[in-house]
Amino acid sequence: MTTAKTNIPIQNLKGVGTRLAEELGTLGITTVENLVDYYPYRYDNYELRNLADVQDQEMATVSGIIQSEPLLNYYGKKKSRLSVRVLSGRYLITVILFNRPFLKRSLTLGEPVTVTGKWDRNRAVLTSTDFKTGKPETHAQWAPVYPVKSGVSIKKMRTLIKQAFAQYPDCIQETLPESLRQAYKLIGKKEAVQIIHFPEERERLHQARRRLVYEEFLFYQLKLQAYKQMNRSSSIGNPIPVDQELVHKFIGLLPFAMTQAQNRVIDEILRDLASSSPMNRLLQGDVGSGKTVVAAIALYAAVTGGYQGALMAPTEILAEQHADYLEELFRPFGITVGLLTGSVRGKKRKALLEHLAEGSIHILVGTHALIQPEVLFQKLGFVVTDEQHRFGVRQRGALRLKGKEPDVLYMTATPIPRTLALSVFGDMDVSTIDELPGGRKKIKTYWVQENVMDRVLTFMKKELDQGRQAYVICPLIEESEQLDVQNALDVHAYLSQALPQYRVALMHGKLAPEEKEEVMNSFKDHKAQILVSTTVVEVGVNVPNASLMIIYDADRFGLSQLHQLRGRVGRGNTQSYCVLLADAKSEASREKMRMMTETTDGFKLSAYDLKLRGPGDFFGKKQSGVPSFKLADMVHDYRTLATARDDAAKLVSDSKFWHDEQYAQLRQPLIESGLTSSVHLD
C-alpha cells in the first residue's frame, strides 16, 4: 500500500481558471488539498428566529411571506434602496435592501423569503445583509466565514469547497492511527473537515473541532519533540569539565546565600554543561529572582572548565550593566570580560576582536553585535542570551553557530505561562526560579487617577528625603517616538521645577548610546535622584536603592510590561512602591489595574495577560516563534496541547513510529523537514 500524498492542482477544480487560481495562490492555496484545509474562522449564524425574541438592533435571520410589490428607489450614483413588506410570524415588517436593485425581479407577492439583517424594533424595519427567496433551508444554519482577500469572496470559497468535496471525495486522507482515534474518541479526518466547513449541528461541530485541534497540536509537537530528540542524541557537544568543588567555593564567596530555587537550577545547568549533549535550556524566573547571578556562576564554571563564554543582551544599557557586573565579580579570579556593542568601534574594537580570537578574553558580553561574522572566538563553549524573547529565532541561532555546539542558556524575566512554554519552547528544557530571595518586601502598588499627581509628588518627596531614588515612566504614545520623547521632556521639566532640590535625569530612545550610558550612570551613582524615562528602562536595569516607580498612562501598557517596570524597584531590602497613574476608562483597563494592585506574582500576571491578549500579542508584535494555529487556541485548548505534547514525545521515541505504515501520515512532515529518528534508525 502506498501513502504517497496526492497533490491535485487547484486548476483541476471545475470553475477555477488562471485568474482565480492566482487569487487563491495569494491565500496560499495551490492545491485542492490546500483548499479543503482552509478552515473558516467563524460562522454566521442563520438559525431562524422569531422576531418576538430579537432585541432592537440585533442581527437575526427570519422567514416570512411577501406582502407587497417591491419598491425600488435610486439616489446618487449607483445607489439604490429596495423595500418590500413581509409578514414574519405575527409581525408585518419592512425589509430594506441597499444597492441590490437586481433582486427586485425575484420578489413576488405571496412567496416565502428568508432574510438576515439588523432589526429596528421601533420602525419594524429589517435592513437586510443576506436574502434568499424560497422556504428556509433547514440546514446551513451556520455559514462558514473564511479569511479572504478582495479577489475571492466568501461565497466563492463556499462554492469552491463544496465543489472540491463533490469532485474529489477522496482528497482528504486520514492522518491519525486508529489507536489514537480510539483512545480519544476522535472522529475521522474526512468527516471532521466536512463538518468544519458545513456544520449542521452544534454537537457535531464540537466533535469536528476537537479532532482537528488535537491533530494540529500533535503535528506541531511532533516537530518539536523530534527536534529535541535529535538534538539530544545526535549532536556531540562539548562536555565541559566542570570543577564542582571550585564552583561551589566561588558560590560561597558571593555576598549572599543562594535561594533553594537558585541552587536547584544551578545544579541543572552545571549538569548540562558537563554532559556531552549540548544544553538547550530556558531559565525563567520572575523579575528580581536572581537569574543574572545564576548565569554568572554558569559562566564561571565554563571558563574555569577551559572554555570561553558569551552573554548577549537586548540593549546596550543592559549589556553594559552585565559587563560591569561580571567584570567586577570576576576580576579577583583573573577572568577577563570584554564588551562589544555597536558603539565599540575602531581600534578598540579591533583589539577586542583580536583578544577574543586569541582567547585572552574569556567572556564576551554584548548586544546583537556579537553575532556579526567577524566576531570569532577561540573556543566558545557556553552562550547565555538574556531576555531571549526579544531576539528573533535566527539571531539566537546565529550566536550558537559561533562555537562548536556550545551549550546555550536562554534567560527570560517574562514568566511564561505553562501553556506557552509548552508550545513555544517545547524543544527546550526549562529551569524555573520560583522563589524570590528572602528579606524582600512585597512592592506596594497603588492605582490612582492622573489628576492626583500633586499627592503623588508629596509621597515622592518623602521617599527622596529618606535617601531613596525614583523612576518616572512617561506617558506612552505608541504611534510616535517623537511624541514619547516630548512627553518625557515635559515630565522632566515639570519635576525639575516641582522638586528643585533634587536632580532629575532624563532617558529616552533618541539619546545616543554614550548619552544613555552617562544618564544611567548618574542614576546608578546616585548623582541623580529621579530618572524620568520612556520605557527603555523596562528590562533588567538594576539600581537597588530605587524604591519608587511611577508609571503614567499605566493602562496603556500590557500587564507583563507593567510587571517588568515595577520590577525595577524592590530589588534591595527596603519597602518599595509602585504608583500606577491611569484613568482606566474601560472595564478591561480597570481589571488590569486591579490585577496589578492585587498581586506581585509574575506567573499569575502573565497567565492573565495571555488570556487578555492572546498568544500572538503576548510578547509584542515582533515576537517570532509563537506558532499560529488554524483552529487551535493555546489558551483555551491548553489541555489538548499538553496531551498532544506527551503523545508526541512518546511517539518519536518509539521505533514503531518511524517504521509502521499507520504512522506514515504523521511522519511525513517530519521527514520533509529533515527530522528523522536518531535513536532507532540505523
Ligand code: ADP
Ligand atoms: P533578575 O535578573 O532575575 O531580575 P537579578 O539577578 O538582577 O534578578 O537579581 C536581583 C537582585 O537580587 C540583584 O541585586 C542581585 O544581586 C540580588 N540577588 C540575587 N540573588 C540573591 C540571593 N540569593 N539573595 C539575595 N539577593 C540576591
Ligand code: MG
Ligand atoms: Mg536580569
